[in-house]
Amino acid sequence: MAKAMKIAIVDDEQDMRQSISQWLALSGYDTETFASAEDALKALGPDYPGIVISDIKMPGMDGMQFLKKLMGSDSALPVIMITGHGDVPMAVEAMRVGAFDFLEKPFNPDRMTELAKKATNARRLTLDNRALRRELSDGGQLMKKLIGSAPAMERLKEDILDLGQADGHVLIDGETGTGKTLVAHALHAVGSRAGKKFVLLSCAAWDEDALAKRLFGPMLPEDSQLPAVEEARGGTLVLEDVEALSDSLQARLLSFINDQGTPAETRVVAICNMQEQDRTCEDALRSDLFYRLAALRITLPPLRQRGEDILTLFTRLSEQFADEYGCETPQVSAQEAAQLLQAPWPGNVRQLINLAERAVLQSRRGSGTIASLLMSDHEDMQPVMTTEGKPLKEYVEAFERMLIDNTMRRHKGSIASVMEELCLPRRTLNEKMAKYGLARADYL
Template structure:
């Protein structure tokens, strides 16, 4: 083993603990022993870098209760249970609860080593996958970092991208206009095994049927230019506006996908833009092509469902435009924050970017309000209420988070200055920053 995997040995009998520890240490493991489940729980937490070997019958917390506690902390932690003679029904129950395997006393030491090595390999794979997911979700890919937002729907979106990005199948992306479907397609490619290969983007709505057939399948007849399916070989081909692809070409595309087999050498990511028109991609595509693509489907959440992400994004865009135009970003009042949160945002992120830019230009001139910009973009009767109504508490918390965030930015992380401006005692400010996931180091 490149690095010794830990084994936590839990048994109330000292001789048994020592004998198991000595044997596994000779097999290359780093062992630590505990006389009780209670003692072990002080050390064994989520992401424990090893496996657990535990007796079932122990005073105090027995092995079954211990196993259930461990599974509630980390359901992927391998736990090997040691049972007495005749306790096989209990061992079967332990397997149902989540144990990796069990050994019946008296057990063969070689069998113990074999099981522990299998458990260690499974644990190493789990920890490696978790480390990869953390790296990617923290922005290791560069592109996924652009998917800003702390709302539950955005957390789920990033998880879906990480899951599907590392799979082999074709993907269908849908969602309302302006939600960032093309960015998600880039992210899927960036976090997957094809990240270093070709990424080809093509709009099916920009060409007539004859041109589409040539561009996708060939022959092109223009020197060295290749058909898109050949150009993207081994990488990712993103077909925007897949709903505009004629039925005859949908059939050819499906035949080509079937010929590729599994895993697909070239991945198709299809983007559908029908949702905002009251139709769905299923209405526009052949059923066989739709179900082939929709086996892996991502639906991008509309902006109105993203809660306080709206304020976070508005502030981010406003600061970017303020830097560009050489002026200060506009201050957002509590009333304006509520209006931003309540607006229906039919144009989603694209519309929010536009409103942020115009708000900066208005502030530079010293006139205009955010409400007037929203009214210009939306019917006035729709502006103050959306179908995604939220409790007052959510509006208040979103504004409070934005206010603390803005003040921390302005004072570059000076807690004293922020306390003074917001009239907050230090403990209250610390509690609110912890509540909203704000860290001083991000502002210094």
């Protein structure tokens, strides 16, 4: 579940501090109080996980000085100022400096709660965006998101690390929902351009005239953005749905690539998402552009070809959603594991994410099964376990690995607890963990 946001209450009057704190605590907020701005500044860093409510008139450092210090440290930190009657001009000045809003004494507690809710929602969005930006610039974290040990996934990770260090342009293709945009982020993050501009543009989201302006310019005087080719200079320009480019825009993109020379100042990563039957990226792009982009190429494997990675992914996703919704992770039966492995997964990982969330939600309600969800997604699936397409031994091993992995995670690496729950002797458990590449240290 989302962690409660903090609210720092700064006021030199003890009664006021305590009354505000008690009221907001009843509304579910985690409050902390400070008798002076100086004390508060020692505790409020640039990524403070909450908001600030401060009186304006205080001895020593007053509220305005305090606000300016906070804005200098983190200009996106929401600060609600409390003003005395008749101090509206000072409150207006506080808003100009960067205050989120102000309350005039005597104020309605419900109004304060309403402002606190708006401010904490804004703060949560800011912190989430910061965390996402840090994550997308961290190659190690991005590589960890590429979960799975199937041979196709191991090759994909090696390709990303190799091509990330290269200077050439890249074409990424594969079925919808396989994670092509994530791979583009990873290519940038593990390469020499990490830390430089990463510009992502969906070619299918604009009409031709608007796309031409956004991609190449000229931008209108009132536009705050540079054209994408200028904005990405020195970094990476990612073009999603590159097959949606018209012939004339393909010609301009080719000229942009050719004019850069070698090595390219700006790397172009093209993502092709062909869904039409019997058509490929090569069919959709002019040949000279295709061969410039496809000199380095990554094709993502469909989920149905990733074997027991399907169970690993489903487990991780279910755990994440269960944590988010504050409930238990649904348990997967042997029959359901087999059906997860057999499903055709036309929507690939994106479809699996949706299924995992729905499984958690229905488990929280105490109704339904994973099998019923699979049946609703795939009408041609049989409701019984079969061995169609794979030897039974593969299904059994995949389920056994998932069961040991889940139990080790639940017991945080306690071998004794896992032995007891699974009724396995120590030697057998050790042998199976070695067989499936599971290490106790990963669960501690």
